[in-house]
Amino acid sequence: MPRYLGDDFILPQLTPNNTPWYTSGEITIQFCDDCGHAQHPPDEICYACHGSNLSFRAVDGTGTVESFARVHHPLHPALKEHVPYVIAIISIDGAPGCNAQGNVVNCGANDVAIGQKVRAVFEEAVDPQTETRLLIPQWEPAE
Template sequence: MSDWSQAKRPIPVPDQWTQPFWDSAKREALKLQRCQDCGHFQHPPYPTCVNCMSIDMKFEPVGGAGHIYAYTIMYHDGDKRFAGAIPYASIIVELDDAPGALMAGNLLDAPYTEAKVGRRVEMIFERLNDDITLPQFRLADTDPTE
């Protein structure tokens, strides 16, 4: 199991496009950007829809259930802030409620070897400070592959 207690995570800095995302994460009720013209979810947020170029974008609530779309296992300490957690799994997750929007996070509360494409995960929230709470993931209890 990766020891995240020794990692020193960099603190994300919200901007005009990402502020609604961070505000929702702080309340542990995630919202992702959705195009109001074609319905496409996207993450990270952009000024325009990457599918149809619309500028009518709003943030909508999404649930935290999804699956691992891709992953990598970090064995090297090129970034010393994460050295204490090596080896660990960085995962890309596609949420059930927001197909097409891919979220990056870490697989927490499980051995890094449990990161597999297609595995069911659920979102959990890691509070970094008074302003920033980081969406993260753990294995879902109802993993049909087990």
């Protein structure tokens, strides 16, 4: 699997709540088993009913660009070889009200538009401290 942003890219720190998102290789969303509410990022309680019967489910892995920024100035030295790149907010199909942040890859920075359909791709990395295999969701144009 590819590394879209390179080996120097800063990796997420895993927690019990974010491990499905960063390791499953699917777009995995937390749903409330009591009321059906979908929420992202995951938390200990349901934001709709305050229940604590929560579970993770994979959804289709597609979504829509709601907003984005084209980055031309690298904010970290690890990113200087990757500008311009796109950071986007993606509304996730099958998870009403859930948005995710990610990069839109496999296209030019000028090829991203609000309303564009995207699908998940996964950036593979290994956490050097825990040796956990990460599959970090990114997005690419779906059409």
